[in-house]
Amino acid sequence: MGNREALLAGAKRCLYEKGYGRTTARDIATASGVSLAAIGYHFGSKDALMNTALMDAIGEWGDALGAALADAAYVHATPEERFVASWDRVLETFVEHRGLWVAQFEMMTLLDQAPELREALSGVQKMARLSLAALFQGKDEVPDNETELSRGIFYQAMLAGLAAQWLVAPEQVPSGRDLFRGLQTVSASVLGGA
Template sequence: MGNREALLAGAKRCLYEKGYGRTTARDIATASGVSLAAIGYHFGSKDALMNTALLDAIGEWGEALGAALSDAAYVHATPEERFVAGWDRVLESFVEHRGLWVAQFEMMAYLEHAPELKEALAGAQKDARLGLSALFQGKPEVPDSATELSRGTFYQALVAGVAAQWLVAPDQVPSGRELFRGLQIVSASVLDGA
């Protein structure tokens, strides 16, 4: 592993353990076993490295969730079973990736002062939404369609909301079954009035 990769791995470790704002350049250098000067050489700044680490960690969470949702039992389930099982697996992923979720919510407070991170996250929104739609619904018939984007937007909002609830009170977060029941109730009340 080269210095760049070691720095990125060290920054991700710090992100999970210390958070976004409390990680110093020295913390990253210590965690990676690489000199402080290497941060500037490879990434330009500690903030640029932390932003890269955060985006990379989010991608790793998506890959881990994708792997958890790709087993045959999940893929061949009914839409209701897939929704319930998928959300239960999302909740399990929060436990494994707790540091990432803490860091993401903490990072939101820095966005107004980190335009490059805000721009990077905004640029990744469409791909994130399409990815979430594919994770929960399976391979789309028309990738990148308005339907897939709308569905992904819904899932993205739900993931963020459930993550926030889980961080505050893990014992009160709704299960996949409870989320499905809530979806049924809201859908019925909205569609009946449409």
Template sequence: MGNREDLMAGAKQCLFEKGYARSTARDIATASGVSLAAIGYHFGSKEALLNAALIEATEEWGSVLAAVVARASEASDDPAERFVAVWDGVLGTIAEHRGLWASQFEVMLQADRVPELREALAGIQKEGRLGLSALFQGLPEVPDTEEELSRGIFYQALLVGLAGQWLATPDLAPRGQDFLRGLELVGGSVLKPKGTAADGPQWHGPTG
């Protein structure tokens, strides 16, 4: 690898082991095996490097997640069973990539005080939501529409909530069956059962 790639690898290692705020430029240079000056030359600042590393690490986790969701989706023809299998698989990827998720939450908490972080998060927010909408529907991509963004927001809320609960109390984090039961209860109390009215939102049951 070249110095730029080495720096990205070293920055990701520091993010996972030390977190965003505690990773110094010297830490990254040491982990990368390159000089401190190389950070400024290739990225301009330590923060820019960490932001780029976090985005790349998230994209790499996304590829892992896509494979897990694809396998889980093939586990059953029943939508409810697929839904449970998918979210159990998602939980597994969060556990395997704890350092990434801990850094993600750290960054989110600091975003309101660091303009560069806020801009970096805003830049990938929409793309991430559309990506989640496509992923959980088993599609390569989805159009940039209000419906798909809303679907992505829903999945994003579940995903971030699951990660946060697992980081706080792994033994009490919800499983796929818990999500399914919650979806049934909330959907049943908020949406009208199918066929009870000619208009308004309708509850069609859980889907995968």
């Protein structure tokens, strides 16, 4: 592993363990076994390295989510069973990637002081929504259209809300079944039912 890769791995480890804002350049150098000067040489700044590490960690979580959702799609036959199993699997990914979710929520509080981070995140927003639409349907990709973007917006909002609830009180987080019942209730009231 070269210095660049070691720095990225060290930054991701710090991201998970210390968070986005509390990680120092020295922390990264220590975690990676690489000199402080190498951060500037390979990434330009500690912030640029942390932004790269964050995006890389989000990508790794996306891969884990894709594997979890693929498993849910094959095990269960009905749309209801797939929905319930998918969201239960999403919750399982939160456990393994807890540090990432903490760092993401922490990072959102820093966006006003980090315009480059806001720009990077807003730049991938559409792609993230389309990726979520594909993942939850068990597809490799979906077309860039209004239907799929709407689907992705829904999944993105559900994920963020569920992650926030899980971080605050994991023992009270709704299950896939709870989410399905909520979706049924809201759909019925919005679409003219109860």
